Amino acid sequence: MPSRPPRPRLEDVAARAQVSTASVSLVLRGRPGPSAATREAVLEAARDLGYRADRTASLLARRRTQLLGVTMDVRSTFHAELLEDLQAAADERGYDIVVSPLTRTRDERRAVESLLDFRCEALLLLGPRLPDAELAALAEEHHVVAIGRRARAAGVDVVRAADDVGVGLAVEHLAGLGHRDITFVDGPRGPIATVRRQGYRRAMKRLGLADSSLVVDGGGDEESGARAATALVARAPRPSTGRVLPPPPGREATRGRPRMPSAVVAFNDRAALGLLDRLRRDGVDVPGEISVVGYDDSPIARLATVDLTSVSQIPEAMATAAVEAATQRLDDGRTEPVELVLEPQLVVRGTTARRESP
Amino acid sequence: MPSRPPRPRLEDVAARAQVSTASVSLVLRGRPGPSAATREAVLEAARDLGYRADRTASLLARRRTQLLGVTMDVRSTFHAELLEDLQAAADERGYDIVVSPLTRTRDERRAVESLLDFRCEALLLLGPRLPDAELAALAEEHHVVAIGRRARAAGVDVVRAADDVGVGLAVEHLAGLGHRDITFVDGPRGPIATVRRQGYRRAMKRLGLADSSLVVDGGGDEESGARAATALVARAPRPSTGRVLPPPPGREATRGRPRMPSAVVAFNDRAALGLLDRLRRDGVDVPGEISVVGYDDSPIARLATVDLTSVSQIPEAMATAAVEAATQRLDDGRTEPVELVLEPQLVVRGTTARRESP
DNA sequence: TCGTAGTCTTAAAGCGCTTTAAACACATTG
């Protein structure tokens, strides 16, 4: 019920402090110039009046907005985490963040438009799905930082985790626990899944396990994980006590053979969750009979009831790096694009264990 | 890499169209006045130049911002859903939305400050935790709509679902399936849990089940749900086949007696999820041995692997109502606060079934 | 012919702030 006592303007503060608006402006923004006496008078007047600068006017007057625009998928907990850290990082550097959520009816293009309307000085795109060409086009007109995704687009800064390395960590961890039959549950088509799959393949080869490497169809959500689980379980007829067959020699000749792996790396935590759920319902003991590793180290993975071993993309680091990239362009005049690739971390929890029978 | 071809201004469009900036402004905002010829010329010029109005300047000039500020918990999927619908509703009425996320380091107060800096014309607070007094104080200076929570604060519009009715629906559904021992797993301290608990108690009484009504400690997340499950299971020593005892006569004398209810209503979906998980791990058949109902009808509940019967707060309706409330104040000059209470809906899925032995 | 209404158009005054360039006061210096 805003009953108009129109908010005080800079001019009002100036009048009360008996100085010019210029002085007030300088003092309030902590710029050098005004004497101690003036400063005090102004601050007091401002306090008395409960003055708060009008951002709109201020933005218009100086050419800067000090605004970073972020597009995100509101439904993604990973994005939510990143956002928290972006806020913090931006804060520290004196920037403010405008969030533009993607929804069913609001695609990435619209979200970006909206950010531009706000005159954001840089765009931070979380896991952007825009084609590289479009990203590149955007980057001709604006500063853009793609986060969490590899991008082959000219002029775009990229901050991402080395997903192939991350999956490698998971595979090595499992191998270290004595597992040899390690299966990868693939993600949805796209650059991210490609890189993770590659990481898996390479790690298996590096460890001399190429022969038992196997990629099964999956996806990015619980459903897909559950489907994958069903496919895996079908390989080892249960609940008969039939022992798992040792992998026969010969390269990937194992494909299609009925056999349940002793360990699985899933594309992400959500898929891992669906997988876990289905396995447990089918009476499979995790990690007794099969070890499971997820990806993202999402809050759900950390829940005591889930306790999922997972790979963390260290969102704080990504957030800091992304904001840093943006401010470097804005404040330090960097113009050459950079690509920052961070090392992910394995977080070992309760869904992985030493292989039962060697 | 913004290489400055400074963006065209209104003036540039005016020059190209050979008219005044006033005409351009009018045309571009679709206001009456300019003739068809002028309109066309302006639109063409604007198109040629790729003109986009500078919102900052425009906001400064007219006194309105057409901005609705929304505070939300980024981690809540329910809030995420609401946000989607708010966006859509705001769009329809020509308003834009500024999202101000709550994070660990950014409480509700700061989030609101930030919205005010953006000169939002109304504040839509999702599940605000601010004390009523503070809400009331805010409402003296601004239009505020509290969403999803009962608020006894002067001047604040409230849009919420009738949670007591919702829980009542769940209880009735279960009773209809023959259940009598229906337990409520409580939520975290706060107005929301209070209302839901009340709804439970009243429904049980209404159905003549007051004697078997039981509220156990819970909380708002998976952990708490799991804990509650443990407590429940402990009442019926498993895996012995011992039949569940019929409730002895006498009011709530059952409290503390070892006995597992045949049905449970959880404070929300997350708690229900933890509950389900623990129950299943303990070998309890859902819905065979026990039926479970959640609250919120969150996306997780809908997953095939979860398939949780739940109560929906119909977020679309809440969102529409909230935006409506705001625009009524802004555009239609309403000044008396309103409280809109929506009827929740029960969504029956796979976690509830007819009671096994009557 | 003039007055009057009606339709378009536009000059110009802001919106509340930042910033530049000039003015001022005073102290040094040669």
Next chain:
DNA sequence: CAATGTGTTTAAAGCGCTTTAAGACTACGA
């Protein structure tokens, strides 16, 4: 004492748009 410098203050010109009030036409009836 003029010239030069230093530190502080401010008048005024925008920032890019909206809006108001007045102006320019045209058309019409008296």
